[in-house]
Amino acid sequence: MSGDVLERGLLDRAPDDRIRILDADGTVVAPELEPALETETLRSMYRDMRFARQFDERMISLQRQGRMGTYSSLAGQEGSQIGSTYALADDDMLSFQYREHGALVARGLPWEYLLYWMGHEDGNAALTDIEVFPLNISIASHIPHSVGWAWAAKLNDDDRVGVVHFGDGSTSEGDFHEAMNFAGVFDTPNIFFCNNNQWAISIPRERQTASATIAQKADAYGFEGVQVDGMDPLATYVVTAAAREKALEAADDGPRPTLIEAVQYRYGAHTTADDPSVYRDDDEVEEWRERDPIDRFEAYLREKGALDDDWIDTIDTEIDDTLATLVDRAEAVEGDPSEMFEYVYAEPTERLEEQRDSLADLRERHGDDALLEDE
Numbered sequence: 001m002s003g004d005v006l007e008r009g010l011l012d013r014a015p016d017d018r019i020r021i022l023d024a025d026g027t028v029v030a031p032e033l034e035p036a037l038e039t040e041t042l043r044s045m046y047r048d049m050r051f052a053r054q055f056d057e058r059m060i061s062l063q064r065q066g067r068m069g070t071y072s073s074l075a076g077q078e079g080s081q082i083g084s085t086y087a088l089a090d091d092d093m094l095s096f097q098y099r100e101h102g103a104l105v106a107r108g109l110p111w112e113y114l115l116y117w118m119g120h121e122d123g124n125a126a127l128t129d130i131e132v133f134p135l136n137i138s139i140a141s142h143i144p145h146s147v148g149w150a151w152a153a154k155l156n157d158d159d160r161v162g163v164v165h166f167g168d169g170s171t172s173e174g175d176f177h178e179a180m181n182f183a184g185v186f187d188t189p190n191i192f193f194c195n196n197n198q199w200a201i202s203i204p205r206e207r208q209t210a211s212a213t214i215a216q217k218a219d220a221y222g223f224e225g226v227q228v229d230g231m232d233p234l235a236t237y238v239v240t241a242a243a244r245e246k247a248l249e250a251a252d253d254g255p256r257p258t259l260i261e262a263v264q265y266r267y268g269a270h271t272t273a274d275d276p277s278v279y280r281d282d283d284e285v286e287e288w289r290e291r292d293p294i295d296r297f298e299a300y301l302r303e304k305g306a307l308d309d310d311w312i313d314t315i316d317t318e319i320d321d322t323l324a325t326l327v328d329r330a331e332a333v334e335g336d337p338s339e340m341f342e343y344v345y346a347e348p349t350e351r352l353e354e355q356r357d358s359l360a361d362l363r364e365r366h367g368d369d370a371l372l373e374d375e
Contacts, residue, residue: 026299169200230262
């Protein structure tokens with residue numbers, strides 16, 4: 001499929017020529033781009049999108065109950081996260097900001113991932129088992145690391161691609177531009193996947209840049225940029241598949257990197273610590289909900305006869321059971337407050353050791369209940 005896409009010059013378009021396969025109601029509007037995916041693959045994509053939405057709802061509920069820390073919602077962005085990840089090889093290296101939980105769902109979502117949001121660093125370490133870099137909180141700082149990994153893969157003749165997810169707000173950070181420049185100069189096998197969800201916390205897209213599109217920023221660094229409907233999982237699939245094939249080609253066939261701008265919307269707050277009603281209107285949210293990626297994909301699959309109500313009921317039951325198991329396993333893990341000192345420096349400083357010893361002494365004399373009382 002991806003080879004056919006490349007022959008049609010899918011990536012060789014104007015950056016504002018937004019690629020779309022499915023209309024908001026699930027109608028195919030670009031049949032020449034529709035990927036020839038097996039029915040089971042399409043159903044699996046839909047199941048993962050549905051799982052991601054329900055995972056999101058469950059995590060927010062846990063946070064509101066005080067059972068989880070601050071959490072970043074993905075609702076509305078399932079199409080870009082699932083569609084793009086399905087276009088990759090299992091051993092391509094993913095790097096993400098903090099909202100792309102759907103990409104992890106498509107990779108098999110280890111139960112330990114929940115531990116991270118509950119305050120356990122082990123949840124980050126578990127991601128290495130599914131070829132994913134640890135979750136990144138500082139905006140855009142992970143993008144240069146993905147480029148470094150991809151450069152190493154190229155030098156080692158390793159046929160793998162470095163795929164890095166980030167938001168539109170990241171394009172205002174120096175790390176983004178430095179990484180893009182390095183990728184262009186050293187021709188690294190990278191896919192830069194910008195999840196343009198219209199808001200960087202409370203800063204709207206039009207305040208981020210004067211550029212007509214984010215995709216066109218790739219021109220300055222010597223490689224292609226393409227804009228895609230991020231709420232269309234089929235469109236994000238074919239664009240990512242084409243970008244991956246290009247990333248693995250020899251340099252004389254053109255630059256390896258690609259910047260994909262996936263235009264979409266986040267329905268919820270930036271995080272559970274945010275109140276979006278302060279800076280955006282409900283009418284705007286509802287307008288974007290009419291393009292919901294799950295509803296759109298479901299309509300498409302129903303038209304193809306790939307799913308029905310009974311099948312959806314069955315997977316919903318499975319998803320509920322799976323989520324309950326994930327939560328139970330994560331909540332059964334007891335935290336050790338002393339772990340907070342283990343990941344600050346490679347070698348602890350004298351002051352850090354004093355703080356660690358002070359905490360140990362407090363726990364020995366008064367027990368862990370004393371820590372709760374202090375709160």
